[in-house]
Amino acid sequence: MARRSYNSNGSLEKEPEKVKITKESLKETLHLYSYIKPYRNKFFPSLVFIALSAFTTMLYPLFLGKMIDAAVPGAAAEVQSPAMGMGSMANYLDFTGWSLGEILVLMIGVLAIQSVFSFMRIYLLTDVGERSLADMRRDLYSKLISQPMWFFAEQRVGDLSSRMSSDLSQIQDAISFTLAEFLRGIFTLLIGLSLIFIISTKLALVMLAVVPLIAVVAVVFGMRIRKMARKAQDQLADSGSVVQETFSGITVVKAFTAEARELARYSKSIFAVVDTAISNARYRGAFVSFMIFSVFGAIAFVVWFGASMIKTGELKMGQLTSFVIFSAFVGATFAGFADMFSNLQKTLGATQRVRELLRLQGEDVSLDDHQQKQKLDLKGEVELQDIRFSYPSRQDVEVLKGLSLKALPGQQIALVGPSGAGKSTVASILLRFYEPGGGMLTYDGKPAASYSLSELRSQMALVPQEVILFGGSIRENIAYGKPSATEEEIHEAARKANASGFIEKFPEGYDTLVGERGIQLSGGQRQRIAIARAILKDPSILILDEATSSLDSESEQLVQEALDNLMKGRTSFVIAHRLSTIRNADQIVVIDKGRVQEMGSHAELVAKTDGVYKRMIEMQFDWD
Numbered sequence: 269m270a271r272r273s274y275n276s277n278g279s280l281e282k283e284p285e286k287v288k289i290t291k292e293s294l295k296e297t298l299h300l301y302s303y304i305k306p307y308r309n310k311f312f313p314s315l316v317f318i319a320l321s322a323f324t325t326m327l328y329p330l331f332l333g334k335m336i337d338a339a340v341p342g343a344a345a346e347v348q349s350p351a352m353g354m355g356s357m358a359n360y361l362d363f364t365g366w367s368l369g370e371i372l373v374l375m376i377g378v379l380a381i382q383s384v385f386s387f388m389r390i391y392l393l394t395d396v397g398e399r400s401l402a403d404m405r406r407d408l409y410s411k412l413i414s415q416p417m418w419f420f421a422e423q424r425v426g427d428l429s430s431r432m433s434s435d436l437s438q439i440q441d442a443i444s445f446t447l448a449e450f451l452r453g454i455f456t457l458l459i460g461l462s463l464i465f466i467i468s469t470k471l472a473l474v475m476l477a478v479v480p481l482i483a484v485v486a487v488v489f490g491m492r493i494r495k496m497a498r499k500a501q502d503q504l505a506d507s508g509s510v511v512q513e514t515f516s517g518i519t520v521v522k523a524f525t526a527e528a529r530e531l532a533r534y535s536k537s538i539f540a541v542v543d544t545a546i547s548n549a550r551y552r553g554a555f556v557s558f559m560i561f562s563v564f565g566a567i568a569f570v571v572w573f574g575a576s577m578i579k580t581g582e583l584k585m586g587q588l589t590s591f592v593i594f595s596a597f598v599g600a601t602f603a604g605f606a607d608m609f610s611n612l613q614k615t616l617g618a619t620q621r622v623r624e625l626l627r628l629q630g631e632d633v634s635l636d637d638h639q640q641k642q643k644l645d646l647k648g649e650v651e652l653q654d655i656r657f658s659y660p661s662r663q664d665v666e667v668l669k670g671l672s673l674k675a676l677p678g679q680q681i682a683l684v685g686p687s688g689a690g691k692s693t694v695a696s697i698l699l700r701f702y703e704p705g706g707g708m709l710t711y712d713g714k715p716a717a718s719y720s721l722s723e724l725r726s727q728m729a730l731v732p733q734e735v736i737l738f739g740g741s742i743r744e745n746i747a748y749g750k751p752s753a754t755e756e757e758i759h760e761a762a763r764k765a766n767a768s769g770f771i772e773k774f775p776e777g778y779d780t781l782v783g784e785r786g787i788q789l790s791g792g793q794r795q796r797i798a799i800a801r802a803i804l805k806d807p808s809i810l811i812l813d814e815a816t817s818s819l820d821s822e823s824e825q826l827v828q829e830a831l832d833n834l835m836k837g838r839t840s841f842v843i844a845h846r847l848s849t850i851r852n853a854d855q856i857v858v859i860d861k862g863r864v865q866e867m868g869s870h871a872e873l874v875a876k877t878d879g880v881y882k883r884m885i886e887m888q889f890d891w892d
């Protein structure tokens with residue numbers, strides 16, 4: 269189903285994809301260190317704290333065993349048993365002669381120190397994780413926002429925001445948790461394994477004969493379960509996309525009474541999740557049963573073996589206790605590594621995708637707010653010479669096939685032609701949203717490329733065909749054209765755009781919120797706000813793409829007057845379907861099939877015997 273593919277690329281809620289652990293992917297991840305580097309004075313201490321807290325935690329079972337042995341009479345007096353390998357080490361850890369109370373105080377003391385270590389490692393690492401991630405988020409956002417137009421045409425917006433949220437969270441987790449877990453795991457294994465060997469080599473070997481076996485089975489089993497859980501999660505995400513789609517297109521759903529159809533579609537995807545989840549449950553159940561059976565079985569076996577060693581005097585009771593707890597630590601750490609491994613793979617995937625984006629070359633737009641002051645002052649001569657262009661997403665269709673036109677400073681150029689002729693495309697080329705594939709674009713006689721993009725665009729204003737407002741207030745939306753505008757200027761611009769009337773009728777006036785993308789306003793109201801925005805910007809070059817198309821004739825006339833005033837002294841490109849609005853243009857350019865078919869003033873074009881424009885005028889005559 270076509271709609272399925274909408275979400276097939278792993279968008280929104282899906283789990284980040286995993287990547288094979290290779291030298292390259294690890295290298296990529298190491299690049300992340302450049303984000304941690306500024307905070308290294310916290311990062312490295314936190315690593316030390318991880319080591320220290322792991323070490324102090326491992327002392328706990330040791331003390332516990334010592335405490336038990338201190339309580340068993342006679343045990344303290346016992347001489348070294350032959351089975352206690354590395355006797356000197358064991359001696360060193362021997363608390364012979366310590367009273368119960370002394371050991372308790374020691375334990376509490378160590379616990380207190382260990383809580384400080386744990387606190388510090390969590391606090392510092394979270395600090396580093398949050399700060400470096402904020403830097404990364406900012407870098408990524410600035411990369412994305414400075415991407416050229418075609419980038420946004422090719423990417424799904426959902427994918428982009430998903431990268432910003434899920435991939436970066438994955439990386440943040442890696443810095444704040446996974447890394448700590450990994451280091452702690454390594455320390456725990458090293459210390460734990462050494463200690464069990466110190467306590468009893470024989471018992472350690474017995475333990476290692478069974479536990480890793482269980483661990484391997486658990487890991488393999490666990491991976492399979494995770495895979496299935498992921499399938500269920502993906503299916504859930506798909507059903508989520510059904511919800512999202514229908515709600516954002518609710519007008520269409522209702523108008524076509526498709527509620528039942530959508531419900532059926534949703535139910536189907538929901539039941540698919542249920543099926544997967546239930547078959548997962550079988551595996552999970554088997555897994556849990558197996559784990560309980562084998563883990564407790566293994567403990568019973570080790571304790572049985574250890575107990576028989578106590579009987580022969582090879583081991584003390586407390587030592588066995590310590591041993592069992594250490595074994596549990598070691599086993600749990602082993603099992604935890606499987607999780608970490610899959611987490612590492614996800615982090616590698618996330619970093620790879622984020623690094624890909626970070627490596628992209630943006631447009632040369634200025635991201636420094638202070639530098640965006642207008643330095644350039646264009647007179648407004650614009651020339652397109654033999655412009656050829658096809659959209660990057662549809663290379664084989666040439667939209668503009670050698671289009672030439674010239675606007676003198678202050679001239680009004682009207683672009684007319686059938687739908688799909690390429691008029692809006694010309695507007696995009698003028699704004700340098702896209703680079704033409706051939707030909708030459710000049711401003712004031714100099715090639716467009718000789719200006720910086722920000723400079724050039726700061727001299728232009730666009731009232732687009734489809735006006736999109738930002739979710740804030742009307743005031744904010746108008747001021748978008750000039751953030752430093754005073755209240756007076758904003759009202760003046762609204763008045764000129766014939767928008768002040770409807771704005772002031774709203775109870776909240778200029779503070780009225782326009783809703784997401786401006787949906788709480790009518791199309792005509794949105795257009796007038798966009799015009800006010802352009803008026804406020806006070807550009808040298810004005811581009812109006814169907815700027816009055818959503819207005820009734822009366823408002824149109826009023827706005828047209830405003831636009832006529834606005835266009836005075838500026839070069840303007842006016843795209844219009846209603847030909848009556850462009851009658852007074854200095855030049856009317858008829859575009860069709862990516863070429864200029866005719867050019868001239870209204871009088872010149874209607875005087876032609878077999879002109880395209882003349883025919884268009886005749887056809888519109890009825891309803892104009």
Ligand SMILES: Nc1ncnc2c1ncn2[C@@H]1O[C@H](COP(=O)(O)OP(=O)(O)OP(=O)(O)O)[C@@H](O)[C@H]1O
Binds near residue numbers: 662686687691733
């Ligand atoms: N982002 C895009 N990617 C690929 N092709 C596009 C894109 N935008 C427009 N086109 C194609 O380019 C051609 C010209 O489109 P354009 O929007 O310039 O037409 P237009 O003259 O403004 O039409 P209308 O009067 O309907 O607004 C059309 O065939 C259209 O399908």
Ligand SMILES: [Mg+2]
Binds near residue numbers: 691693733813
């Ligand atoms: Mg258009």
